[in-house]
Amino acid sequence: MRSVLPRFAKAYVENSNFEIADFKEFLQDGRIEIHLSRIPEKPIECYRCGSPLQARRGKHRMRLEGLPIMGIRVFIFLWREKGDCPKCKKARAERITLVSTETPHLTQDYAWWLGRLCEIAAVSRVAELVNLDETTTWRLDLARMQKMISCYKIPPITRISVDEVYARKKPKHPGENRNARFFTVITDLDTRKVIWVTEGRDEASLDAFFTIIGKTACRKITVVAADQHDDYARSVRKHCPGATLVWDRFHVMQNFEKALNEQRKILHEEFRKNSNLSELTRGKYRFIFLKKDSRRTEEERRHIDEIVKDNDQFLKLELIKERMLTFFDQPDMYQGRRVFHDVGGWILEGGFKELELWSCPQLNVHFLG
Numbered sequence: 001m002r003s004v005l006p007r008f009a010k011a012y013v014e015n016s017n018f019e020i021a022d023f024k025e026f027l028q029d030g031r032i033e034i035h036l037s038r039i040p041e042k043p044i045e046c047y048r049c050g051s052p053l054q055a056r057r058g059k060h061r062m063r064l065e066g067l068p069i070m071g072i073r074v075f076i077f078l079w080r081e082k083g084d085c086p087k088c089k090k091a092r093a094e095r096i097t098l099v100s101t102e103t104p105h106l107t108q109d110y111a112w113w114l115g116r117l118c119e120i121a122a123v124s125r126v127a128e129l130v131n132l133d134e135t136t137t138w139r140l141d142l143a144r145m146q147k148m149i150s151c152y153k154i155p156p157i158t159r160i161s162v163d164e165v166y167a168r169k170k171p172k173h174p175g176e177n178r179n180a181r182f183f184t185v186i187t188d189l190d191t192r193k194v195i196w197v198t199e200g201r202d203e204a205s206l207d208a209f210f211t212i213i214g215k216t217a218c219r220k221i222t223v224v225a226a227d228q229h230d231d232y233a234r235s236v237r238k239h240c241p242g243a244t245l246v247w248d249r250f251h252v253m254q255n256f257e258k259a260l261n262e263q264r265k266i267l268h269e270e271f272r273k274n275s276n277l278s279e280l281t282r283g284k285y286r287f288i289f290l291k292k293d294s295r296r297t298e299e300e301r302r303h304i305d306e307i308v309k310d311n312d313q314f315l316k317l318e319l320i321k322e323r324m325l326t327f328f329d330q331p332d333m334y335q336g337r338r339v340f341h342d343v344g345g346w347i348l349e350g351g352f353k354e355l356e357l358w359s360c361p362q363l364n365v366h367f368l369g
């Protein structure tokens with residue numbers, strides 16, 4: 001054994017029942033082994049409750065992997081004792097702080113490091129990076145998340161957003177309700193952090209969240225941003241008497257663009273009958289119509305110019321779109337209302353039926369209501 005041990009090796013046995021018995025370097029194999037031996041006089045404690053273990057029930061050999069050093073893998077070998085715990089009234093393994101609480105194959109520090117990596121990258125990529133089995137990494141991540149959630153508390157909230165995300169593409173069992181394939185994700189709008197997730201995407205999914213936080217917390221909620229479906233709205237009205245329901249930007253714009261595109265299709269059909277330029281308004285160019293003018297390339301701009309040059313309706317459609325795109329950049333509510341007012345007026349003026357269908361609910365509920 002070497003007389004001078006590296007600092008990191010000593011750190012592994014600090015404040016423990018063990019001392020280093022052997023330190024071996026197999027640098028050609030990219031591996032270091034640290035063999036530990038027990039300090040006999042130290043008491044052995046239950047890993048669960050910390051009581052001293054009584055009658056011994058045997059021991060088993062452990063091989064732990066630690067945080068690699070300069071690309072060299074580190075393995076720690078020791079014997080773990082088992083004994084009767086008077087408090088748990090069971091045979092229990094001894095407490096060794098060095099061992100990760102999530103898996104008996106890794107040290108605490110290495111497990112923590114892998115967990116941090118899993119927070120910022122996909123589990124499969126982390127497994128690939130550190131050369132670990134994907135299932136092991138997945139289990140470690142799951143155990144870590146379960147531990148985190150067991151001591152997680154939903155923070156106090158006043159403004160939240162609610163949205164759905166796909167949980168899985170395929171049903172779990174045949175005939176599964178489509179809603180069950182979604183999660184409802186609740187985000188704190190002030191901290192921009194996800195604070196809770198429930199299964200499904202219907203009224204009951206959001207009800208579940210409000211039930212967890214309780215009536216007092218619900219009363220403190222002033223704003224809920226959600227998509228335009230009725231399920232979430234019903235739940236908010238039921239539980240949060242003081243909350244204003246706001247449609248979120250993404251869904252408002254998504255519906256606007258859908259209506260805009262429907263309108264383009266109708267104009268294209270009319271255009272086709274009496275113009276030789278109708279090729280330019282076909283569906284394959286729809287993305288140019290929906291694009292903000294400042295983001296268009298020179299060529300796309302020429303394309304649009306060509307169309308609006310002798311077609312008033314396309315020109316109006318273009319104006320409506322450009323004005324609507326400035327809506328969320330307005331500095332205050334007054335300016336916001338003006339945008340809506342302009343857009344609504346132009347839609348009526350142009351007789352754009354598809355856009356009218358879109359604008360009526362928006363105007364009634366939010367700006368005139």
Ligand SMILES: [Zn+2]
Nearest residue numbers: 046049085088
């Ligand atoms: Zn115990």
